[in-house]
Amino acid sequence: MFKVIFMNYVKDFKWKKGMKADEFVTGLSKVGFQSVLLGRASEIIRKMKRDGAKIYLTFTSNMATSGLRGFFAQLIDLGMADIIVTTVGGLEEDIMRASKERFAIGSFRADDVALHEKGMNRVGNILIREESYANFEDIMTRMLGKIYEKKKRLTTAEFFREIGLMLRDKDSILYQAARHNVPVFCPAVTDGALGFHLFMFQEKHPDFIIDSVRDFKDIVVFTSQDDRKGIICLGGGVSKHYAILSTLINGGMDYAVYMTTASASSGSMSGATTDEAKSWGKIKDDADAVTVIGDVTITFPLVMAKALEELKKEGCLRK
């Protein structure tokens, strides 16, 4: 243990005029505490890409509600995600944004009753108009009809691929995923406004089925024992667990970066560390793995700023 320790010493961070974002992250990586882990995360992501691992990118709904949405789309376009797992709310918002809806920046301490009266829904300090959801309903009604014409029993990945093919926004997660054959899995697909629309549609078309069981089969067979596998896991919950569980019988992840605000102290999945995942075999015993604590809207772009710069130089990005 000590050998490893002594290879690294705390180094004073210094600001330089005009410094680049990647230099900045390099500077942070010897400061101490979470900034060290940030540096490690950047390194692991670079390694998983260079090693040709299949990269799982998972995130919770709120992250796609935020301005990380276009960044996720960009990462797919650059070849940094081979498979996506997420929850439905963020995908709804991705579709809204692709239809020119805009979300406002408000305050965490807003008067929520007043917001409700004004038809504004709050997600942290982001505000979405109820009208945006009404527009979303129109879009979905139209899209559901078209999808049903092609196929009556779909997995969630098949369903969202069809939607992606109908979008025309290069900043959209679903658009880029469909274009690059990156499957988007969404295990709790009815847990959002989409749930209402699916339910209304099924009332009229009882043979319309979202097949969650085959969905799971598809994510499991996405990789084999022989594939190298890496995960970038933003936030917790179902999207996180569905991804790491799916590789369990194929030997677990070779690389893993968890980024979250949740603490391990309550035994939740959201706070479970990469170490805990090793006890299950969801991550390999000897995997390169790190858990970074902090708000993902800050930590994730930082980690990628350095990894992308280096991968670009090494010719590992698609663009």
Place this chain on the structure above:
Amino acid sequence: MFKVIFMNYVKDFKWKKGMKADEFVTGLSKVGFQSVLLGRASEIIRKMKRDGAKIYLTFTSNMATSGLRGFFAQLIDLGMADIIVTTVGGLEEDIMRASKERFAIGSFRADDVALHEKGMNRVGNILIREESYANFEDIMTRMLGKIYEKKKRLTTAEFFREIGLMLRDKDSILYQAARHNVPVFCPAVTDGALGFHLFMFQEKHPDFIIDSVRDFKDIVVFTSQDDRKGIICLGGGVSKHYAILSTLINGGMDYAVYMTTASASSGSMSGATTDEAKSWGKIKDDADAVTVIGDVTITFPLVMAKALEELKKEGCLRK
């Protein structure tokens, strides 16, 4: 605002020899900080029961892995939950426990690679043997065959009801739920070992379907506009959101108690407060609602210790 404020003053907590648990909680409720909110939560739960509200009890998987599992079963038996929403891991563990499996108490700082080698899976400081999962596979294989004979296309609530009817353990959540006609919804039903078993079963029986869309319909129609509705929401994620979303078109919750360790600062669903839910109409503008921060294995039994004692006296419990 100040009128309300001045009705309550900080009161020194004092220990008394042989004091009862409910007296203890009453003592806490004027201490300050989260203990005040604990007292409020207890009051709101008491009110929702006395008001005849339909009570939604939601919890994350890890809580059913813990010793809260038998407490949830007891609460169903006492008539304190009319509908359950949860994730699949905890239900798997409920079935294991009903089949005499035991979980060990370990440490948060365990050596996870060593645990993996010994066939132990860690959830926080709880350890589950891999063998328990192997036994679970045998049980599920048998049960799936029986369920399939009765019905080929089920919602998650129908599926878990069938399982509950086959169990024989009064400390089991699924057993008590089936017995008292309390539906157990599980929106991401494949996100656990059960996912593997469902997938293997469907391979042989392609007409076996878990209908997630009808699942959502069923939870939506569980209540009407006229029903009074209350929620006790333990932890975050999909189980929390699925429940509050489902009442949205029926006017939202009249009473809400959120208990969580997640912080609101990152905009996550898990950390979203009862206030935020009001902006969406998931909780009514004038609802009695509170968010208590803390580990649910501690805060929830405390809140209930006082509520149950009082409801018992008032003849509001089933037993």
Place this chain on the structure above:
Amino acid sequence: MFKVIFMNYVKDFKWKKGMKADEFVTGLSKVGFQSVLLGRASEIIRKMKRDGAKIYLTFTSNMATSGLRGFFAQLIDLGMADIIVTTVGGLEEDIMRASKERFAIGSFRADDVALHEKGMNRVGNILIREESYANFEDIMTRMLGKIYEKKKRLTTAEFFREIGLMLRDKDSILYQAARHNVPVFCPAVTDGALGFHLFMFQEKHPDFIIDSVRDFKDIVVFTSQDDRKGIICLGGGVSKHYAILSTLINGGMDYAVYMTTASASSGSMSGATTDEAKSWGKIKDDADAVTVIGDVTITFPLVMAKALEELKKEGCLRK
């Protein structure tokens, strides 16, 4: 390691009508996650008392602002604290409360500008009138005069002992401490309203000195190498560190219970675990030690409810 693990299994928590607070805590102690650590904390506190250890009780200012204040006084009276370390704000509030001031319970989401206009100061969800501070000034001016007559150069422990001797409230920390010869150390004594009063007083009496260096000497020599030493450390910061540091040259603590909401992830003293303290020798390598995460206004009374009940039965309490 596994031997220890298998001695404990998760046990379902069950509510019983009329259950006692200590039974309740016993029930919690096999639930999992933080509730297990709560049980351990209770056991360690019981052991430190039975073993005749000198007990250090440290807490942050906000805890004495809360209704834990009278509980701390009771614990001193029962013989559960031999030395106190804290910060000055809480002691000011202890003096105010002993002078019949009352603090209101408000809300964490108050309008702080409105509060300011109404002369209300907020501490979390507790409100203190500015008038209470004005009254405090009168009290201190009088007391400072009397103290100065007796002594011109004091340590903080000497200073607060003099104040305690002038109070007449058995729910007061300083009163009980003075009465039972329990020193109250306050390393950053000017960091509160008292700072202003001390400064005004010293302007008129330049030979009035708070001797912080001798203060440190006094806390160091409070114990010897031979003494058994235990600590109950509520919250973090200076009060925590001053206590554990002071025993370093006397071999460190034999027993330690840390209770806090702070996380270890940022490397702060407040979030530092009992394990980290072992690397410094502040806590002995083989000490019985535990860190419980959660709001102390809830977790600390729980831990004590069980410990006190048992110690009472065993005749280990002063009363």
Place this chain on the structure above:
Amino acid sequence: MFKVIFMNYVKDFKWKKGMKADEFVTGLSKVGFQSVLLGRASEIIRKMKRDGAKIYLTFTSNMATSGLRGFFAQLIDLGMADIIVTTVGGLEEDIMRASKERFAIGSFRADDVALHEKGMNRVGNILIREESYANFEDIMTRMLGKIYEKKKRLTTAEFFREIGLMLRDKDSILYQAARHNVPVFCPAVTDGALGFHLFMFQEKHPDFIIDSVRDFKDIVVFTSQDDRKGIICLGGGVSKHYAILSTLINGGMDYAVYMTTASASSGSMSGATTDEAKSWGKIKDDADAVTVIGDVTITFPLVMAKALEELKKEGCLRK
């Protein structure tokens, strides 16, 4: 309220090859959640400097243990801090580093008993050799003698100024502070290894006094009612409170940036928000103020990267 809200919309973050650190932060500032507040913090710091406010920089000990230490020194040199408040541990480490000691980067999950045996002390994931403390003792013994020759009764700011004048390291906080006449206040000056050395020194020189009361006077008179005042407050505890308290009678802060990992839910000073401070008048009602949640080793350099770049362009930096 809505006018303000609608001036800002969520904007997708996009990575660009070779992007600058300040552009990066600009990109983050419209993402949502804490990244928005990061942008606000940067703006407020820029404003306080351009407005000619006296800038209070406060930080907890662990931050000076980390590689932020040289950055703090740089900020003083650039004219971004007019007064420092901190706790003693970090200043000890600043002196050690100025004497060529190096700190290793380890792991949060280290075996602390093993570390203790090897003479390594852990602060989060930073390791300090016990030998470094032994060397520190030699340095302090020598310095204390020299200081005593000049002055026998000192405030903490006077004391650390003397030390700063004896150092020869431009990356040292104390060196730069002394050079630029920036006072360094340390309210709990004995709460560290220095406490032992001061105590041993006072044993031999009983007229040696650290005058904490005059210390408080000096920080209070540092500003007047007329001065514009801003604070950058990193972490919580005594250093935070001492600074905001000191300006209370001079009207409170005009600008305030709090950066912390502590939560407001437990009513602690560390988690207290800038809003809470307004109820006390520690921050002005109409002050520009923000609280950013996250690890300061990451968030603070980010905030400054943008603020410094802009201030440099505007000619507001000393260098």
